[in-house]
Amino acid sequence: xxxxxxxxxxxxxxxxxxxxxxxxxxxxxxxxxxxxxxxxxxxxxxxxxxxxxxxxxxxxxxxxxxxxxxxxxxxxxxxxxxxxxxxxxxxxxxxxxxxxxxxxxxxxxxxxxxxxxxxxxxxxxxxxxxxxxxxxxxxxxxxxxxxxxxxxxxxxxxxxxxxxxxxxxxxxxxxxxxxxxxxxxxxxxxxxxxxxxxxxxxxxxxxxxxxxxxxxxxxxxxxxxxxxxxxxxxxxxxxxxxxxxxxxxxxxxxxxxxxxxxxxxxxxxxxxxxxxxxxxxxxxxxxxxxxxxxxxxxxxxxxxxxxxxxxxxxxxxxxxxxxxxxxxx
Amino acid sequence: xxxxxxxxxxxxxxxxxxxxxxxxxxxxxxxxxxxxxxxxxxxxxxxxxxxxxxxxxxxxxxxxxxxxxxxxxxxxxxxxxxxxxxxxxxxxxxxxxxxxxxxxxxxxxxxxxxxxxxxxxxxxxxxxxxxxxxxxxxxxxxxxxxxxxxxxxxxxxxxxxxxxxxxxxxxxxxxxxxxxxxxxxxxxxxxxxxxxxxxxxxxxxxxxxxxxxxxxxxxxxxxxxxxxxxxxxxxxxxxxxxxxxxxxxxxxxxxxxxxxxxxxxxxxxxxxxxxxxxxxxxxxxxxxxxxxxxxxxxxxxxxxxxxxxxxxxxxxxxxxxxxxxxxxxxxxxxxxxxxxxxxxxxxxxxxxxxxxxxxxxxxxxxxxxxxxxxxxxxxxxxxxxxxxxxxxxxxxxxxxxxxxxx
Numbered sequence: 174x175x176x177x178x179x180x181x182x183x184x185x186x187x188x189x190x191x192x193x194x195x196x197x198x199x200x201x202x203x204x205x206x207x208x209x210x211x212x213x214x215x216x217x218x219x220x221x222x223x224x225x226x227x228x229x230x231x232x233x234x235x236x237x238x239x240x241x242x243x244x245x246x247x248x249x250x251x252x253x254x255x256x257x258x259x260x261x262x263x264x265x266x267x268x269x270x271x272x273x274x275x276x277x278x279x280x281x282x283x284x285x286x287x288x289x290x291x292x293x294x295x296x297x298x299x300x301x302x303x304x305x306x307x308x309x310x311x312x313x314x315x316x317x318x319x320x321x322x323x324x325x326x327x328x329x330x331x332x333x334x335x336x337x338x339x340x341x342x343x344x345x346x347x348x349x350x351x352x353x354x355x356x357x358x359x360x361x362x363x364x365x366x367x368x369x370x371x372x373x374x375x376x377x378x379x380x381x382x383x384x385x386x387x388x389x390x391x392x393x394x395x396x397x398x399x400x401x402x403x404x405x406x407x408x409x410x411x412x413x414x415x416x417x418x419x420x421x422x423x424x425x426x427x428x429x430x431x432x433x434x435x436x437x438x439x440x441x442x443x444x445x446x447x448x449x450x451x452x453x454x455x456x457x458x459x460x461x462x463x464x465x466x467x468x469x470x471x472x473x474x475x476x477x478x479x480x481x482x483x484x485x486x487x488x489x490x491x492x493x494x495x496x497x498x499x500x501x502x
Numbered sequence: 503x504x505x506x507x508x509x510x511x512x513x514x515x516x517x518x519x520x521x522x523x524x525x526x527x528x529x530x531x532x533x534x535x536x537x538x539x540x541x542x543x544x545x546x547x548x549x550x551x552x553x554x555x556x557x558x559x560x561x562x563x564x565x566x567x568x569x570x571x572x573x574x575x576x577x578x579x580x581x582x583x584x585x586x587x588x589x590x591x592x593x594x595x596x597x598x599x600x601x602x603x604x605x606x607x608x609x610x611x612x613x614x615x616x617x618x619x620x621x622x623x624x625x626x627x628x629x630x631x632x633x634x635x636x637x638x639x640x641x642x643x644x645x646x647x648x649x650x651x652x653x654x655x656x657x658x659x660x661x662x663x664x665x666x667x668x669x670x671x672x673x674x675x676x677x678x679x680x681x682x683x684x685x686x687x688x689x690x691x692x693x694x695x696x697x698x699x700x701x702x703x704x705x706x707x708x709x710x711x712x713x714x715x716x717x718x719x720x721x722x723x724x725x726x727x728x729x730x731x732x733x734x735x736x737x738x739x740x741x742x743x744x745x746x747x748x749x750x751x752x753x754x755x756x757x758x759x760x761x762x763x764x765x766x767x768x769x770x771x772x773x774x775x776x777x778x779x780x781x782x783x784x785x786x787x788x789x790x791x792x793x794x795x796x797x798x799x800x801x802x803x804x805x806x807x808x809x810x811x812x813x814x815x816x817x818x819x820x821x822x823x824x825x826x827x828x829x830x831x832x833x834x835x836x837x838x839x840x841x842x843x844x845x846x847x848x849x850x851x852x853x854x855x856x857x858x859x860x861x862x863x864x865x866x867x868x869x870x871x872x873x874x875x876x877x878x879x880x881x882x883x884x885x886x887x888x889x890x891x892x893x894x895x896x897x898x899x900x901x902x903x904x905x906x907x908x
Contacts, residue, residue, distance in 0.1 A: 429633045456632050460631040461658070499651065499658055
C-alpha cells in the first residue's frame with residue numbers, strides 16, 4: 174500500500190495504461206509543457222514525448238472531435254478538459270458523435286475514448302465555472318459516467334475506463350486533487366457499474382459520490398450518528414452510469430430509508446433517477462419518502478456567504494436525515 | 503337444497519346492515535346454530551346464526567360491505583349444487599366488489615407469495631409507509647388500529663414494531679390528525695344515521711315545548727350519602743333521578759304517553775331510557791319497570807347496561823321500547839339544556855349540573871346546591887300545566903327523597 178494524492182493516482186493510471194497499450198495518448202489544454210493545469214499530467218511529456226502527450230489550442234469542440242476521430246480509427250485517446258464546465262463547448266461532439274457513433278454506424282465504429290477533468294464547484298469560481306454536470310452526460314445513451322471519491326477508486330476506475338471500448342465521461346474534482354489516500358501496490362482495476370459501501374449502518378442509507386461524499390457526507394456522518402443516535406450506511410456508486418442499483422436497493426431493503434446527496438441541481442438530477450428506481454424496486458421496504466439534498470436550483474452565487482448556502486452541506490443533510498427518520502420536532 | 507342467508511332485521515329502525523366479520527370462510531362447513539357472521543346494525547353489533555347446515559358456498563357481501571334488510575348476503579348449500587340462479591339476487595355492487603377483491607393479483611415480494619390482504623383497513627384511508635403496511639400484513643395487525651407517529655398520523659415502521667413488541671397497544675382507531683384550514687368528510691356510522699333520521703323526524707312531527715324547574719339537591723345529596731354509607735355502593739345522581747322520575751311518571755301517566763294519531767296511549771309502568779354517549783353517537787339502553795325496582799337495583803342495572811352499550815353489545819330489546827327518556831349532561835357542567843324527544847315517547851327530561859349557589863331558605867340567603875331539569879314535551883299529548891305538575895312532583899320527590907324508599 175502506498176499513500177498518494179488523487180492527482181498522482183490519476184497520473185499513475187494514465188502512465189500505466191500508456192505503458193500497457195501504445196494506442197493510448199493524452200490530449201488537452203496545458204497537459205504537456207505546463208504539466209497539466211492541475212499538475213495531473215506531471216512528468217508524462219518527459220516520459221512519453223510530444224506525440225502521446227499533446228497540447229491543444231483553447232478549442233474544446235476541436236480537440237474533442239479530433240479525439241473522437243482518432244478513436245474511430247483505432248486509437249485510445251484520453252481527452253482532458255481543463256474543467257468540465259468547458260466541455261459544454263464540446264457538448265455536440267460528445268453527445269452527438271462520441272455517444273451515437275456506434276449506433277448510427279450500424280456497429281462499424283466504436284469510440285473508445287475517455288473525456289476527463291475536474292467537475293463541480295471549487296471555491297469562489299462563480300456560476301459558469303462551478304457546475305456539476307454528471308446528470309446531463311448520464312442522460313445521454315451511449316455514454317458511461319464515472320465519478321470516483323477516493324484515490325484508489327480513481328486509479329482503478331480510470332484504468333478500466335481507458336480499456337473500455339466505448340466513450341467514458343470521467344469526472345474528477347479540483348478540490349480533491351491534493352487529497353491523499355492509500356492505493357494497492359501493483360496492477361489493479363475496478364469494474365464500472367459496481368458501487369461500494371463506504372460505511373456500514375442499519376437505520377438509513379445515504380447515497381453520494383465524488384467530492385460531496387468525500388468532503389461533506391463522510392466528514393459529517395459520525396457527528397450525525399452521535400447526535401441523532403442512529404446508524405447510517407453510506408454508499409458510493411462510483412459509476413453514475415451504469416448505476417449500481419442492486420447495491421442501493423439491497424441497502425434500502427435493510428435500512429428502509431434513503432437520502433441522496435449530490436452536488437448537481439435538483440431537476441432531473443441523478444438523485445431523482447435513483448429515487449425512482451428505489452421506489453420501484455424497494456417500495457414495500459420504504460418507511461419514508463426518499464429525500465434528496467442537492468444544490469439549490471440557481472446558478473451558483475459567487476459570494477462566499479451565498480455559495481455555502483447553495484451547495485449541499487451538513488445542515489441540509491441533517492434536516493433530510495431527521496425527516497426520513499421521523500425525528501422532526 | 504341450497505338456502506339463502508339474508509340480511510336480518512336487527513332493530514326496529516334498521517334499514518341496512520354492515521358485515522363486520524365472516525366467521526366462516528367460503529367452502530367451510532357450517533352447522534345449524536353456528537355463529538356465521540357479525541353484523542353492525544344502526545344500534546349494535548349482532549351475531550347471526552346459520553339456520554341451515556351445509557357448506558358456506560358463497561359470501562355475497564364481503565366484510566365491510568353493506569346490504570339492506572332481506573338482501574342476499576351468503577348462500578349455504580351442498581358441494582355440487584348450482585347456486586348461480588341465486589346469485590342473481592345479490593344486492594347491486596356487492597358481488598362486483600367481492601370479485602374485485604378476489605381477482606386482484608396476489609402481490610409477491612422477493613418471489614415469495616405475499617399474505618392475502620386480510621387486514622387492510624376497510625376505510626382505505628389509513629396512511630402508512632410501505633414497510634409498515636407490509637409488516638402489519640405479515641404480523642396480521644390491523645393498520646387502522648395502530649396510532650401512527652409519522653406526519654399526519656402516518657403509521658411507520660417503529661409503530662408496527664412497537665405493536666409487535668407489545669410496547670404500543672393497538673387500541674382504538676388512530677386519532678384523526680387535525681390539519682388547520684382543511685375540511686374532511688367522515689362516513690356516517692349506523693348510529694349517526696339513525697340519530698339524524700329520528701331526531702329530524704321528531705322535530706318535524708312532534709310540536710315540542712319546554713318547561714324548566716330548579717331543584718334544591720341538598721336533600722338528595724344527603725340521601726345519596728346515607729345510602730352509600732349503608733350499602734357500601736356508590737350511587738350516582740342519575741340513579742336517584744331515574745327513580746324520582748319513575749315515581750313522578752306513575753302519578754302523571756299523561757307524561758308517560760305516546761301519540762297514536764287518533765288516540766294516545768298512557769303507560770302505567772315506566773321503561774326509562776338513559777342516554778349514553780359513545781364516540782360514534784348515542785344509544786339509550788332501557789331500564790324496565792323502574793317503578794318496581796329499588797335504587798340499588800337501578801344502580802347495578804344501569805352500570806351493566808352502560809358498559810355494554812359502550813362495548814356495543816346491547817341486544818335490540820335492551821334499547822327499544824322506552825316510555826320516557828332521561829338525558830343527563832350534568833357531568834359536563836352545563837346549567838341546563840333542552841333535549842329532543844325520542845319518538846314515539848311523549849317527553850324527555852334534560853338534567854343539568856348540580857351547582858353551588860346562593861339560595862334563599864326561610865328568608866335567609868345560604869349556600870345551596872341546585873339543579874335544573876327541563877322537560878321537552880310533545881304538545882299533542884301533553885299540555886303545559888301537565889308538564890308543570892309533573893315537574894313539581896319530580897322536584898318534591900327529590901327534595902324529600904325519603905319518598906323514594908316508602
